[in-house]
Amino acid sequence: MTAASLARRPRAPNKGRAEALAGYLFIAVPMALFLVLNVGSIVYALFISVWKWNLRSGPVEFTGLRNYGTALSDPIFQTAIRNTLYYAVVWVPLTMALGLFLAVIVNQKIHGQTFFRAAFYFPAIASSAAITTLWIFIMAPDGIFNQVRGMVGLNPLFSLLGFTANQNWIGDQGTAMNTIILLNAWTTSGTFMLFYLASLQSISHEVYEAAAIDGAGAWQTFRRITFPLLKPGHYFVATVAVIGALQLFDQALIGGGVDGAPNNALMTMVLYLYNAAFKQFNFSYAAAIGIILFVVIFTATLVQRRLFGQAPAW
Amino acid sequence: MTSPARPIRADTPVAIAPVGDRSWAWRRRLAYTLLIAYAILMFVPFAWSIITSFKTLPDSVRLTILPDPFTLQGWDFAITKLTPPLPVLFFNSALIAGVVTVTNLVLGSLAGYAFARLRFPGREVLFLIVLATLMIPDQLRLVPVYLIFNGIGLTKGVGQYLGVILVVAISGTSIFLIRQYFLTIPRELEEAARIDGAGFFTTFLRVMLPLAGPALGAVAILTFQGTWNGFFWPLILLQDQGHYTLPIGLLFFRTAGGFATIYPPLMATVVMATLPIVVLYVFFQRYFVEGIAATGVKG
Numbered sequence: 081m082t083a084a085s086l087a088r089r090p091r092a093p094n095k096g097r098a099e100a101l102a103g104y105l106f107i108a109v110p111m112a113l114f115l116v117l118n119v120g121s122i123v124y125a126l127f128i129s130v131w132k133w134n135l136r137s138g139p140v141e142f143t144g145l146r147n148y149g150t151a152l153s154d155p156i157f158q159t160a161i162r163n164t165l166y167y168a169v170v171w172v173p174l175t176m177a178l179g180l181f182l183a184v185i186v187n188q189k190i191h192g193q194t195f196f197r198a199a200f201y202f203p204a205i206a207s208s209a210a211i212t213t214l215w216i217f218i219m220a221p222d223g224i225f226n227q228v229r230g231m232v233g234l235n236p237l238f239s240l241l242g243f244t245a246n247q248n249w250i251g252d253q254g255t256a257m258n259t260i261i262l263l264n265a266w267t268t269s270g271t272f273m274l275f276y277l278a279s280l281q282s283i284s285h286e287v288y289e290a291a292a293i294d295g296a297g298a299w300q301t302f303r304r305i306t307f308p309l310l311k312p313g314h315y316f317v318a319t320v321a322v323i324g325a326l327q328l329f330d331q332a333l334i335g336g337g338v339d340g341a342p343n344n345a346l347m348t349m350v351l352y353l354y355n356a357a358f359k360q361f362n363f364s365y366a367a368a369i370g371i372i373l374f375v376v377i378f379t380a381t382l383v384q385r386r387l388f389g390q391a392p393a394w
Numbered sequence: 395m396t397s398p399a400r401p402i403r404a405d406t407p408v409a410i411a412p413v414g415d416r417s418w419a420w421r422r423r424l425a426y427t428l429l430i431a432y433a434i435l436m437f438v439p440f441a442w443s444i445i446t447s448f449k450t451l452p453d454s455v456r457l458t459i460l461p462d463p464f465t466l467q468g469w470d471f472a473i474t475k476l477t478p479p480l481p482v483l484f485f486n487s488a489l490i491a492g493v494v495t496v497t498n499l500v501l502g503s504l505a506g507y508a509f510a511r512l513r514f515p516g517r518e519v520l521f522l523i524v525l526a527t528l529m530i531p532d533q534l535r536l537v538p539v540y541l542i543f544n545g546i547g548l549t550k551g552v553g554q555y556l557g558v559i560l561v562v563a564i565s566g567t568s569i570f571l572i573r574q575y576f577l578t579i580p581r582e583l584e585e586a587a588r589i590d591g592a593g594f595f596t597t598f599l600r601v602m603l604p605l606a607g608p609a610l611g612a613v614a615i616l617t618f619q620g621t622w623n624g625f626f627w628p629l630i631l632l633q634d635q636g637h638y639t640l641p642i643g644l645l646f647f648r649t650a651g652g653f654a655t656i657y658p659p660l661m662a663t664v665v666m667a668t669l670p671i672v673v674l675y676v677f678f679q680r681y682f683v684e685g686i687a688a689t690g691v692k693g
Binding site (some may be wrong): 095099101102103114117118120122135144150185198202205209210216220231271327329334338350357363364366371 | 426453513593668
C-alpha cells in the first residue's frame with residue numbers, strides 16, 4: 081500500500097545521480113583492471129610488434145611488419161602450425177565423439193547415474209601439470225603402460241605396428257604428439273560430456289516417444305533424432321574445442337620442454353611464442369606471434385559459425 | 395558372470411519372453427560391467443601416483459600394487475630435499491588461489507550487482523567489454539602484461555605474488571555468473587529496504603548478498619580450482635623458484651631440475667597438487683558439474 085505508492089513516485093534526479101555514482105564505484109576496480117590488462121594489452125601488443133624492442137629501454141627501431149614476415153617464413157613456425165593443426169584435426173573429433181558417447185550413456189536411466197557422471201568428469205579436475213607429469217610417468221619406457229601390455233600379451237600386436245616393448249612414447253618423434261592427444265582426449269572428454277549433457281536434456285521427451293511408437297531402434301533413434309537435434313550442442317562444443325586445441329601449450333611444454341623436443345615434434349604455436357619471449361627474449365617477435373595466433377583463432381571461430389549456424393547464448 | 399555359456403536355442407519349448415528377458419539381463423550386466431570398468435580406469439592413474447609416492451626408487455618402476463617395502467622416503471625427499479621444497483610450493487599455491495578466490499568474490503559480487511540492478515549511463519557497453527575479455531586469448535596478452543608488470547617491479551620479490559594475483563584478480567566469468575543470479579531475484583525485496591532508507595551499499599550487503607549463496611559458491615569453487623591448477627600466468631610471472639606454485643614446480647622438476655626420473659618424490663608432488671581439488675570435488679561435486687555446464691567456460 082504505502083510501499084507501492086512510494087515506489088511509483090517519480091525518482092528524484094539527485095537519486096538517479098547517486099545510483100549512477102554507486103554503479104561506477106561498484107565496477108571501478110574490475111573495469112580498471114580490464115582496461116589495462118585486456119583492452120590496453122591488445123593495443124600495446126600491436127604497438128610492440130612493429131618495433132625492435134629492448135627489455136630495458138623499450139622501442140629501439142621501427143621495423144614495420146618485418147616480425148610478421150619473419151614468423152611466417154620461419155620453418156620452425158610452419159612446423160608449429162602443422163603440429164597444432166594436426167592436433168586439432170585428430171583431437172577435436174576424437175574428444176567430441178568420446179564426450180558425446182559418455183553423455184548419451186549417463187543420460188540413460190541407469191543405476192548410479194550420479195556416480196558415473198562424477199567418475200567420468202573426474203580426470204578433468206586435476207591441473208594440467210600434475211596430470212601430464214603422471215601421464216609421462218605411466219608412458220615412460222619402463223612405465224606401467226608398457227609393462228601392462230607386455231603382461232596381457234599385446235606386444236605382438238604392438239610390434240606389428242612398429243613399436244618395441246620399451247617404446248618411449250613421449251620421447252619418440254613419431255609418437256610424442258599422439259601420446260599428448262590421448263592424454264587430452266581422456267581428460268577433456270569429461271568436460272565435453274557435461275556440455276553435451278546440458279544439450280541432451282533440452283531435447284523433449286515427446287520426440288523420443290514418437291520415435292518409439294514408430295518402432296525406431298536405439299541406434300536409429302540416435303542417428304536420426306538425437307544427433308541432428310544436438311546441433312546447437314555440437315556447435316558449442318566444437319567452438320570451445322577448436323579454440324582450446326589451437327592454444328595447446330601446457331602439455332607440450334611439460335612433455336618436450338621449451339623447444340618442443342624431440343625434434344620439434346611437440347612444437348606448437350603457443351610454445352613457439354613462449355620460446356620467442358622467454359628463451360630468445362625477442363619480445364616484439366613474440367608480440368607479433370600473439371597477434372597472428374589471435375587472428376587464427378578468431379578466423380577459425382568465424383568459419384565454424386558460418387558452417388554450423390548461429391552463435392551460442394553467451 | 396553367472397549366465398549360461400550356451401544361449402537357449404529358439405526351437406526349445408520355452409516361451410519367447412524369458413529368452414528375451416534373459417538375453418537383456420545378460421546385456422545389461424555386461425553394460426554395467428563395462429561402465430564400472432571404465433569408471434575405475436578414470437581413477438587408476440591417480441591411485442598409481444599415491445601408491446608410487448610410498449615406494450622406494452627401485453620399486454617405483456615395478457608393476458606391483460602394494461609398495462614393498464612401504465616407505466616415507468619419497469615424501470621426506472619431497473619435503474626436505476627438493477628445491478623448491480614441497481611445503482613452499484604448497485604454501486605459494488594456497489596463498490595465491492586463496493587470495494584470488496576472495497578478490498573474485500568481492501569484486502565479482504559488487505560488479506555483478508551493479509550490472510544487474512543499478513542504472514548508470516554506458517552500462518550495456520561496459521558489460522559488453524566484460525564479456526569481450528572472455529574472448530581474448532591469454533597468449534595475446536603475454537608480452538604486454540609481462541612488460542607492464544616488469545616495468546612497475548611486479549616480476550621481482552614479493553611483487554611476483556601481486557602480479558600473478560592481479561592478472562586473475564577478477565574474471566569476466568565471475569561477474570557474469572553473479573550478475574545472472576542477481577537478475578533472478580525479485581526486485582521487491584531490495585525496494586523494501588531502499589524505502590527504509592538504506593543506501594545502495596547497505597542494500598547490496600544486507601539484502602542481496604545473503605541471497606546469492608549458490609552463485610558465490612559456484613564462483614568460489616571454479617575460481618579456486620582454476621587458480622590452484624593455473625599454469626600459464628604463474629609460469630610467466632613467477633621468476634624465482636621460491637615463489638613457484640605446485641604446477642610450475644612440477645614443470646621445473648621434470649625439465650630443468652634434474653628430478654625427472656626420481657619418481658616417488660615426483661609423484662608425492664603430483665598427489666599434493668591434486669589432492670585439495672579432489673577433496674573439494676568430493677564435497678562440492680554439484681558446484682563443479684553445474685558451474686561447468688552453466689558457463690561452458692573451464693576454470
